[in-house]
Amino acid sequence: MSKERKAGGAKRDAVANQAIVHLDHLYRVAFHLAKDATAAEDLVQEAIVRALAASEEFDPGSNMKAWLTKILYNLFFDLYRQRKRWIFTEDISKPESDFWEHMPAENPGPENEVLLKELGDQITKVLRKIPEEFRAPIVLVDVGDFSYEEAAAILSCPIGTIRSRLSRGRKLMQHYFKVYLSDEQKKI
Numbered sequence: 710m711s712k713e714r715k716a717g718g719a720k721r722d723a724v725a726n727q728a729i730v731h732l733d734h735l736y737r738v739a740f741h742l743a744k745d746a747t748a749a750e751d752l753v754q755e756a757i758v759r760a761l762a763a764s765e766e767f768d769p770g771s772n773m774k775a776w777l778t779k780i781l782y783n784l785f786f787d788l789y790r791q792r793k794r795w796i797f798t799e800d801i802s803k804p805e806s807d808f809w810e811h812m813p814a815e816n817p818g819p820e821n822e823v824l825l826k827e828l829g830d831q832i833t834k835v836l837r838k839i840p841e842e843f844r845a846p847i848v849l850v851d852v853g854d855f856s857y858e859e860a861a862a863i864l865s866c867p868i869g870t871i872r873s874r875l876s877r878g879r880k881l882m883q884h885y886f887k888v889y890l891s892d893e894q895k896k897i
Contacts, residue, residue: 724764727773741848742785756781779863835885843878846871
């Protein structure tokens with residue numbers, strides 16, 4: 710085996726070891742993009758495969774989390790554009806998976822579980838209502854804990870665009886939550 714091939718394998722192993730740390734984050738981002746647990750798992754798996762195949766392109770010392778998220782994001786939109794070209798003849802709707810059921814809590818009482826489930830359901834519903842151009846920055850910055858600069862790099866747009874879309878997306882979310890809260894108060 711040549712030295713170059715051994716070095717490539719070592720770099721791929723190093724990328725794999727670092728990527729494992731970010732699997733939960735990748736799943737959360739994929740879930741918000743795909744809106745389906747199974748699709749999110751498939752996206753994460755394919756993103757990791759692509760990252761390992763492109764391990765030579767990763768610069769050690771740079772932000773692995775951002776690099777993996779950009780691969781995941783690009784993969785999602787590549788698949789999305791592909792699916793838009795196909796016409797499905799059968800209904801492929803699936804029951805929605807409850808992401809929040811699997812979130813660990815220290816010592817949740819029954820009322821906390823109900824409140825967390827309700828909050829998670831409402832956040833997910835609101836995120837689904839807002840357009841993708843506003844949803845992606847919110848998922849990256851607010852859910853994924855990326856900086857504005859990292860989100861701009863992942864989405865391949867200027868940082869000012871990220872700030873603008875975050876502001877507008879947050880206002881949309883706030884509007885939907887006001888409607889939800891006013892509806893809930895009417896029920897009481």
